Amino acid sequence: MSAPSAAPEAGRTGGGPILAAAGVTMQFGGLRALGDVSFDLMEGQIIGLIGPNGAGKTTLFNCLTGLYAPTSGSVSLRGERLPQDPALVTEKGIARTFQNIRLFPSMTAEENVLVGRHVRMKQSPLSSLLHGPKFKRSEAAARVRSGELLNFVGLGRFSDELARNLPYGDQRRLEIARALATDPSVLLLDEPTAGMNAQETEATRQLIFAIRDLGISVVVIEHDTKFIFTLCDRVLVLVQGELLVEGGPDEVRGDPRVVEAYLGAPPEEVEARLYSSAAVDESPGGAHRKEDGP
Amino acid sequence: MTTTSPAGAPPAPRPAGPPPGRTARLIAALGPHATVLRGAGGLLTLIGALLPWATFVLNKGPYPDKATLQYFVAPFGVTGFRWQLLLFGIAALVLALAPVPARGRLLRGLAWGIIGIAVVNGLFITVEGGGLGAITVTDGSVACGAVVTLLAGVLVELGARAGGIEPRPVWTWRFGPWVERAVLVVVYVLMLFVVAATLTSGGTGGAANRYSGAVFLSFLAALGGAFAALHASGLMTWVATVAERHRVFSVLVLLAMALALPLTAAGNEYWMTVAANIGVYAATAIGLNIVVGLAGLLDLGYVAFLGIGAFVAANLSGAAAAKFDVHLPFALVMVISAVIAGMFGAVVGSPTLRVRGDYLAIVTLAFGEIFVRTAQNNIFGLTGGSNAIPGIPQVELFGTRFSDRIAVAGIQLPAGVLYYLLIVFLVAIVMLVFSHLKESRLGRAWIAIREDEDAARAMGIRTGPIKIMAFLCGATLAGFAGAFFAHKTGTVSYESFRFTESVTLIAAVILGGMGTVPGAVLGASLLFVLPEKLREFADYRLLLFGLALILIMRFRPQGLVPDRHRRAELARDPADEPPPGGSTAGSRAEVAA
Numbered sequence A: 001m002s003a004p005s006a007a008p009e010a011g012r013t014g015g016g017p018i019l020a021a022a023g024v025t026m027q028f029g030g031l032r033a034l035g036d037v038s039f040d041l042m043e044g045q046i047i048g049l050i051g052p053n054g055a056g057k058t059t060l061f062n063c064l065t066g067l068y069a070p071t072s073g074s075v076s077l078r079g080e081r082l083p084q085d086p087a088l089v090t091e092k093g094i095a096r097t098f099q100n101i102r103l104f105p106s107m108t109a110e111e112n113v114l115v116g117r118h119v120r121m122k123q124s125p126l127s128s129l130l131h132g133p134k135f136k137r138s139e140a141a142a143r144v145r146s147g148e149l150l151n152f153v154g155l156g157r158f159s160d161e162l163a164r165n166l167p168y169g170d171q172r173r174l175e176i177a178r179a180l181a182t183d184p185s186v187l188l189l190d191e192p193t194a195g196m197n198a199q200e201t202e203a204t205r206q207l208i209f210a211i212r213d214l215g216i217s218v219v220v221i222e223h224d225t226k227f228i229f230t231l232c233d234r235v236l237v238l239v240q241g242e243l244l245v246e247g248g249p250d251e252v253r254g255d256p257r258v259v260e261a262y263l264g265a266p267p268e269e270v271e272a273r274l275y276s277s278a279a280v281d282e283s284p285g286g287a288h289r290k291e292d293g294p
Numbered sequence B: 001m002t003t004t005s006p007a008g009a010p011p012a013p014r015p016a017g018p019p020p021g022r023t024a025r026l027i028a029a030l031g032p033h034a035t036v037l038r039g040a041g042g043l044l045t046l047i048g049a050l051l052p053w054a055t056f057v058l059n060k061g062p063y064p065d066k067a068t069l070q071y072f073v074a075p076f077g078v079t080g081f082r083w084q085l086l087l088f089g090i091a092a093l094v095l096a097l098a099p100v101p102a103r104g105r106l107l108r109g110l111a112w113g114i115i116g117i118a119v120v121n122g123l124f125i126t127v128e129g130g131g132l133g134a135i136t137v138t139d140g141s142v143a144c145g146a147v148v149t150l151l152a153g154v155l156v157e158l159g160a161r162a163g164g165i166e167p168r169p170v171w172t173w174r175f176g177p178w179v180e181r182a183v184l185v186v187v188y189v190l191m192l193f194v195v196a197a198t199l200t201s202g203g204t205g206g207a208a209n210r211y212s213g214a215v216f217l218s219f220l221a222a223l224g225g226a227f228a229a230l231h232a233s234g235l236m237t238w239v240a241t242v243a244e245r246h247r248v249f250s251v252l253v254l255l256a257m258a259l260a261l262p263l264t265a266a267g268n269e270y271w272m273t274v275a276a277n278i279g280v281y282a283a284t285a286i287g288l289n290i291v292v293g294l295a296g297l298l299d300l301g302y303v304a305f306l307g308i309g310a311f312v313a314a315n316l317s318g319a320a321a322a323k324f325d326v327h328l329p330f331a332l333v334m335v336i337s338a339v340i341a342g343m344f345g346a347v348v349g350s351p352t353l354r355v356r357g358d359y360l361a362i363v364t365l366a367f368g369e370i371f372v373r374t375a376q377n378n379i380f381g382l383t384g385g386s387n388a389i390p391g392i393p394q395v396e397l398f399g400t401r402f403s404d405r406i407a408v409a410g411i412q413l414p415a416g417v418l419y420y421l422l423i424v425f426l427v428a429i430v431m432l433v434f435s436h437l438k439e440s441r442l443g444r445a446w447i448a449i450r451e452d453e454d455a456a457r458a459m460g461i462r463t464g465p466i467k468i469m470a471f472l473c474g475a476t477l478a479g480f481a482g483a484f485f486a487h488k489t490g491t492v493s494y495e496s497f498r499f500t501e502s503v504t505l506i507a508a509v510i511l512g513g514m515g516t517v518p519g520a521v522l523g524a525s526l527l528f529v530l531p532e533k534l535r536e537f538a539d540y541r542l543l544l545f546g547l548a549l550i551l552i553m554r555f556r557p558q559g560l561v562p563d564r565h566r567r568a569e570l571a572r573d574p575a576d577e578p579p580p581g582g583s584t585a586g587s588r589a590e591v592a593a
């Protein structure tokens, strides 16, 4: 395995949280999708975010990345408050993937990753026009880096393949590579294993560990609780927009409130579900689907 | 649903999937007779080529020698579409008998060429001769060439499908670099002659030659069939890959070929003027391709930037009607026009920050209308209103006016050739600008915005400035072309920059292939040659034009020259190759570990 060359640039604060959300509230008209959510992400940590459908997990990601402006509360990266613009947030060092894959379908895998390099490349409009030596160097460097990242996620062979032609699992990996190309210090993954088989899920787990080993802090949304409990250093449980429980995997797993609120079923049954790899998401007509929808 | 199988008989085993349609059943039934059908079709094509096509002899118009349907009657004058049909017939016969790879596919191309020729000429004679009698039997004279040929085309098509349509072969021949270059030169020289033949086929048209439009369309049908067959053979794809290997060489030879056009049959003043106009619209279409093709922003008022460039140039060129009494050199005028048009582009682009999709199209449409109205009202005395700005002086270099005839090395070149050569260079520059921008951080950001704007923002692309850049670059190129336009035509009037021109430019981009350079050039050429060629169909001109567009979009939705990626995708037939890495996820699982 070839690892991408470098961890994100300097400027780290020792000890403090890298990402901090303080009292983030998101109101959609009458619907309170997030209510006063606060958490800290420490450097090199993997945090899991779980909760039933419609709990507000994706909404929280959207607030963290500046896609939504929270009704109240603030998000800061290394103590610095983040701007309200996804492009600027990405530049500051937060990258994300999407729950429903959003690649650039008619670009190749390599080009998708190159787009991720956008914020870390410098090319003046004039040099784009003239393709001088400086331009060529910057382009070559970006391609080398893209190649490394594609190898890193295991897609090296498919760099010239159109994104839309890749199998589903590979598209999710490509989205991760594209996010990594922005040299993030925090990576937000929204259901990275949705639709994957057991083998692919395991590969993704290893991939996330490898990303953490590069010094990147990760927040993962996932319905597959077994996946989350074996991956994360800390787990947040979001229910109806409220942060219900927060703690280590073992702590959260045993917490009766989680069992009660998250699954709304008697504990024995829940135990069984928590340890089956079938995601809650997949249970057809489950009683817990979108029960708190608008 | 009722079953048609006789009572008691066991139901015939059906393959899974929807039941085959009537055509599919017919094709399946014809299967064993494929070779016979193909051969018969080829033979019938030869017969059709030699039969008389019209029962009428029409004699009207100022040029009696041309204004007859004799051309279609004379059975032994093997000219025009007749020799094309002979070639097609012989090719079909050969393919019916010889085991050529992918011959079913090849035959289909030929079949559609034959059908096209039959339909175009048949329709024309029917309309001119006043009814179906003109192509069948009238007053004892029989002329069934069109009908027989149409039948022949249908037979070839049926035979091709009955025998099965094989996947397009992929050739991987590699020769020494100089052999490959020689092949490329031969191909490009042939291309030059095809271009010249297309331009001149049917002559200049108008009142002088009533056949011109029909001859041209018929030639286009033959050309389309021939290209389809060549494409089916996989040879064109092979040439394209060879050209990719020798990219710089290809570009240089193509440039040389473009410069050599005046030496061919198209080398007279009329065609030089047409070609120069095509060049203007090609350059403009490439600029529009940045906005529409790369950034995916629909601009319905784009021709206004061409207009702004033209008016700026007109005012700085020393024309009597110009606002300013200056006469700047052409190169400087061109730069100023481009810059000012670019500035307007940025201004028009700024609403893109607030509106998306259809709303943006409406804003740009409104801008185009505002431009035409203000120009019509001679705003600030800059546009001459309905009087236009006439008398813009010719471009001059070393005392030679660009409209003059010149002789090089004893060869007399037609008037207007210098303008033609100039626009070839300008288009080449515009192409270079486009492809350089496309292959840069900026170009990728444009494409990313086109593909998924939210995802692009999440990747750190500041969509606002990047979109304005797209408008700015596109408008600059149009302004550049506008300066040339002003000098070439000598008169700039608001009438040249109406909504229909914008629509035609958009059509050129989509027709040619979104986001590609050759596509925009080809699209612009077609859309600005067709009206020129179909002049004598006055009333039907727009109808035919629309029909051609619909046909092309129906059979080739990706445009005539699809993007490199789409080409790669099309080259791989999804039917005979599983999607890459379909089941390899597991084997790659450890890679990430």
Ligand SMILES: Nc1ncnc2c1ncn2[C@@H]1O[C@H](COP(=O)(O)OP(=O)(O)OP(=O)(O)O)[C@@H](O)[C@H]1O
Pocket (backbone or CB within 6 Å): A028, A031, A033, A051, A052, A053, A054, A055, A056, A057, A058, A059, A060, A099, A292, A293, A294
């Ligand atoms: N832009 C929006 N406008 C209005 N309501 C919204 C918007 N985005 C999300 N919501 C609502 O907010 C609630 C939380 O949605 P969110 O997508 O964050 O849930 P989730 O936890 O990600 O669920 P899932 O597990 O299904 O992905 C839902 O009720 C949803 O309908």
Ligand SMILES: [Mg+2]
Pocket (backbone or CB within 6 Å): A057, A058, A059, A099
């Ligand atoms: Mg979600």
